[in-house]
Structure formats: C-alpha cells, structure tokens
Amino acid sequence: MARIIVVTSGKGGVGKTTSSAAIGIGLALKGHKVVLIDFDIGLRNLDLIMGCERRVVYDFVNVINGEATLNQALIKDKRVSSLSILPASQTRDKDALTKENVGKVLEELAKTFDYIICDSPAGIEAGAMMALYYADEAIVTTNPEVSSVRDSDRILGMLASRSRRAELGLEPIKEHLLLTRYSPKRVEEGEMLSVEDVVDILSIPLLGVIPESQAVLKASNSGEPVILDIESDAGKAYQDVIDRLLGETVEFRFLVAEKKGIFSRMFGG
Amino acid sequence: MADASIEFKGSSFTLSVLHLRTSKLADIRADLIKKVAQAPDFFYLVPVVVNIEKLVGGIEYQAIKALIEEFNFTFVGFTGDIATEQRKLIRELGFSFVNTTKVSTAKQTAIAQESVTKIAASAECHLYTDKVHRGQVRSGQQLYAKNQNLVVIGSVSAGAEVIADGNIHVYGSLRGRAIAGAKGHHKAQIYCQNLEAELVSINGNYWLSESMQQHWGSPAFIHLTDSELTSSKLI
Numbered sequence: 001m002a003r004i005i006v007v008t009s010g011k012g013g014v015g016k017t018t019s020s021a022a023i024g025i026g027l028a029l030k031g032h033k034v035v036l037i038d039f040d041i042g043l044r045n046l047d048l049i050m051g052c053e054r055r056v057v058y059d060f061v062n063v064i065n066g067e068a069t070l071n072q073a074l075i076k077d078k079r080v081s082s083l084s085i086l087p088a089s090q091t092r093d094k095d096a097l098t099k100e101n102v103g104k105v106l107e108e109l110a111k112t113f114d115y116i117i118c119d120s121p122a123g124i125e126a127g128a129m130m131a132l133y134y135a136d137e138a139i140v141t142t143n144p145e146v147s148s149v150r151d152s153d154r155i156l157g158m159l160a161s162r163s164r165r166a167e168l169g170l171e172p173i174k175e176h177l178l179l180t181r182y183s184p185k186r187v188e189e190g191e192m193l194s195v196e197d198v199v200d201i202l203s204i205p206l207l208g209v210i211p212e213s214q215a216v217l218k219a220s221n222s223g224e225p226v227i228l229d230i231e232s233d234a235g236k237a238y239q240d241v242i243d244r245l246l247g248e249t250v251e252f253r254f255l256v257a258e259k260k261g262i263f264s265r266m267f268g269g
Numbered sequence: 270m271a272d273a274s275i276e277f278k279g280s281s282f283t284l285s286v287l288h289l290r291t292s293k294l295a296d297i298r299a300d301l302i303k304k305v306a307q308a309p310d311f312f313y314l315v316p317v318v319v320n321i322e323k324l325v326g327g328i329e330y331q332a333i334k335a336l337i338e339e340f341n342f343t344f345v346g347f348t349g350d351i352a353t354e355q356r357k358l359i360r361e362l363g364f365s366f367v368n369t370t371k372v373s374t375a376k377q378t379a380i381a382q383e384s385v386t387k388i389a390a391s392a393e394c395h396l397y398t399d400k401v402h403r404g405q406v407r408s409g410q411q412l413y414a415k416n417q418n419l420v421v422i423g424s425v426s427a428g429a430e431v432i433a434d435g436n437i438h439v440y441g442s443l444r445g446r447a448i449a450g451a452k453g454h455h456k457a458q459i460y461c462q463n464l465e466a467e468l469v470s471i472n473g474n475y476w477l478s479e480s481m482q483q484h485w486g487s488p489a490f491i492h493l494t495d496s497e498l499t500s501s502k503l504i
Contacts, residue, residue: 150408153426157407201444203405203424 002110006135010151012122015180020119022227026242028083038088039131040121051223061089176207208241322349
C-alpha cells in the first residue's frame, strides 16, 4: 500500500518545498519508490529545488486534462533512480484540479510507488485542500514563531475535518510536526518559541527539528536538496527525519546552541 | 376622525394603598405622623389610594381625604371590597372609587410564577448533560454545546471558539475563546487547567486576556459574583 504524505503548513515560506524535496530524496535513498507531486499550481517551485526545471515537458495539469500520460509527465531524478517528480503547471490555475481527477492520478501512482509526497501550496484555499484531501499522513511544517504555529493549528483542524479520511469516518490522518528554521541561540535569547512551546501548543508528535542553516539557501539555489549535503546540520537533521518516518527512534539533535570554545572566542571565530 | 390632541389609553401603575383599621381620625393621624417621620421625602406627593373595607359604621370620607392631603400625599380615591351601595355613595360624594384587580392579578402572578419555575426547571435539566469533545479544538474551529455543558479533553487553541449554554470544562490549556451560559445563565462557569484565553464570557459579561492576569498560565475557573466576572485558583 502506498503511503500518501502531504507536506503542509498553512503559512508560506516556512520550508514546505525544501522539506518535500529532502524527504523525497531521503526515502528514495533508502530504496523506496517515491513520487513527489507539486500541488502549487501556478507557482511551481519543486522542480527548481530538485534541479529538474529544464526537463519539464508535461505537468500535473496536462495529465489531469488527458493531454499527456503519467509516464510522459513524470521526471525521473538523475541522482536517485527510484525517485520521480510530477511538476506543477506554471501557466494554469489551481481550478484545474478536482477531487475526482486528482484521486484518479493518485490511484494510478499508488500502483507503482511506495510513497506519494504531496507538496502543498500555502494557505487554506482549494489548492491546499486538494493536496491534503487524500493524505494518509501529514507533515506539518512550522517555524518557531507565533503566526506560523497558529496557521499550522488551523491546517491541523482542516486535516481533522476536511480530508477524505475525516469525511469517510476512517482512521484519522497521522500527523507529524516538522519544526524548521530552528535557532537554539535565538530561543535562548527569548526571540523564538522553543520546541517545547510549539509541541505544547500543537499537541502532535514531533518528527524533526531542522536548524536554521546557510546550507538550505545554498541547496535551494543550486537545485541540490539539502539532505544530500551530508556535512551540514540541516542535512543531518533531515536524515534523522527519514529514519523516524521509517519507524526508528532517533534522538533529537541541534536543540541547544553550540558553545563557543575559548580559542574561537579569543580570536573572534 | 381621531382626536389629534388627546388620546386615552389604559396603563397599569403601582400605587400605594393605605389600609385603615379604624375610622378614628386621631389614631390615624398619630400613626401617620410616626410613619411619615421615618422617611418624609419618600412619602412626599406619593399617590395614595385608601382602603376602607375594614371600617365599620359611619365613615368621614371628606375628613379622611383632608387628613391624607395634610401629610402631603396625593389623594387618588377609595378602594376595598365593599358593598355596591357604599361605592355608589362614595361616587355621589365626589370621590373616585378605584377597582382593584386583586384576584385576577394574584392569579396572573401565580401563572407567571409557575411558568418561570417551569422554564427554570427545564433549563436546569438541560444544563446537566455534557457534550464531550476528545482532542484539540484547533484554530478556526468552533464548538457549541446547545443546552449542555461542554467538556474538552484537550486544549482549545488560540483562534478557536468553544461555546456552551451551560459550563465549559477544558482539560488542557484554554488559549482561544470560551463563552459559557450563552443563552443567559448567570451560574455558568468556565474551568481550565491553564488559563491563557483570548476571551472568556459568562452570561454576556466578558473579559479579554488582559483582565485574566491574576491567574494567567495557571489552573483556574471563571465565574460570576454579583454579575462581575471573577477568576479563582482551581487547585
């Protein structure tokens, strides 16, 4: 059975696409067959992060309208062969998607893939609802600040009431909290909510904490998902996320600010 | 054609009725002096109807009226459960006889009381059942316990709203809005394990978070004392 996972947040710019890309590659590297779907119709970004923007011929909307087959539209990742990307359309609008036709595409994909990762657009409008409707699991991406937490809370409410599982009275969507852009130093200084604060407010299990990192911006611009940067702390944190998604118990890292050593303090390192 | 300048309409007023137990003017005067002395301002120009049903024998209507007016009351007329001839006499002497609607009023009051009791009873009954919600109430969600208490086993997030016609119990943090006694119930209360609410309201009296500082961030309950919201420590 394919696991359909939506990466969602409510608020924009918190790291949904970065996380989708990292999780997609991470799962594929573990040998699973993974497809990443960009639901952000009209604001296509996933292909950029994945570094395959020049290989987009057909997109999600073409498939839905019957202008292309799934095989024509799916882009195989050059780094990991078990990963495919279904890009969004940049020219159409989100009204192209309906529950019925999205359902058909997902059903088709479920035949071949183990994991279907849906990268949700921001907001709580039709596009975001479409991305979460068929989900079995949800990775709620949140920054440690009040407005992001509030929006995530709203999305959690939607997951519990507007999804297919909710409508059919099935087992509810499994919720995971992914805290991104976390800066232990700023938490200590009281400028940011702590992991404990966010977990307390949202009351869902913590899947991972991704530290604020220069590596993420560099990765986005170069089209090399940050999880492939195995030296960076963000890359390591995403690795931990993959292990936890696959059921392992991994201790949380990067939760405390690094203490500067005496030499770096003396020489201003 | 209607009278443009005047119009007669029936209205009910509360009038003071002075019950006389004796027709001896000296005794009445003595007691009136004592009574009026207690609160001279209160009785000044107060309209008074004199009940004479307990008096026997010859009644000096004119003298009674004069006596009443001497104490600065405004004399309205006589009343009482008396014979028709006596009423006729009073009218012939030039005084008003005021019919009491005592019996029917008593009946109405009884009926009203009964229905009030019934309404109260039915309301009380409804308020005792609980609507139980398991899990978080998320931002943007609204829960309403109609004619019930609301029990939330979980937290109420900021931006969420919980409403009950009865009490509200939150076994978690209350960060959103809580409105208890929504249909008007001054005994409704709000209980929570952690008070960080945006707004609490009982029977239409509300507090924004700045008014909850005394028990902010701790287990507390909110109730009404003399239609003023009060918060108290829960544990």
